[in-house]
Amino acid sequence: MPDTALIVIDMLNSYDHEDADALVRSVEKALPGIRTLLERARASSSPVVYVNDNFGEWRSHHGEILDAALAGRHRHLVEPVAPDENSLFVVKARHSVFFETPLAYLLGELKAERLVLCGQVTEQCVLYSALDAHIRHFDVVVPKDAVAHIDAPLAEAALLMMSRNMSAEVCTVEDVEFNG
Template sequence: MGGKALIVVDMLNDFVVEGGALYVGEAGRRVIPVIARALEKARSHKIPVIYICDRHLPGDREFEMFPTHCVAGTWGGEVCAELAPREGDVIIPKRRYSGFYGTDLDLALRELGAEDLVLVGVCTNICVLYTAADARMRNYKVSVLKDGVASFDEKAHEFALREMEKTLGVQLLLVDEWEAGNADSCC
């Protein structure tokens, strides 16, 4: 064990393309090139890439809180074109905030021998935070590329970054730090 994995959280059309049902806004668009760089780094170093994707059923209970979004089989539930998965990438559908809740993520990571995870995506204070928390509860080492995550709420974004770092022990990095080789030693 001890391997690494890059986890891309909810970079889906409904969140990061203008006109999407829960468009995060420009913050979501700004992280796309950062995530593209992280994907390039991971793939060039043979680090597995896992996409965690909201895939709701029509009438999902989450729609009592948020507008209908990322319904399975719709444009809104697809990964944005700029970050499209490639052959060999793993796609894990989810119906709740955490990428671990009710999914095969833990099994996939264990089969890949991954213990060091780096997270990118949206929303920092929702799906990224709860995926990071559940990863830490399972004793994974977790890093977040802080310039590769975004939210529709800047204060909640900042709170989530502090919470992940101070409470969960998540390492916060910039993509430049990860590209410069820290990925080899930390995540």
């Protein structure tokens, strides 16, 4: 199996936006799967890379983003998946984890060839990140029980697109293996 990295997308969120209520319900369902992926990746010494929106705060760094998310109204969705001391962190400003970030370079340094994508939002950031990973020749895995959505029908369509158009392995958390 190629070297695998877990990419945690936008889980440090204050949920202070217009679609938050719909998203929160979905995050609550995806949270156990994300926690399981984090545990497995860490146990196998696979890299864990958090890629998170900067929410327009151009002076922010990962500590400030985490603090803002923990101060939000849904701390219970952030604490269980907060980065540990070994986690890597990349700040993004747009939907894709790759768009104008150093992630591709970092993954090259880590010799990662296979990416497990989890987090939010399936029909937005996860979808665009899967496409960008695919065009960069990464093997993409998306456990459908570890991604959260705002719009369920769009999320289902996004998972289908990732599978058919990007050769992503859409599976469940139970099917994901890591190698350190």
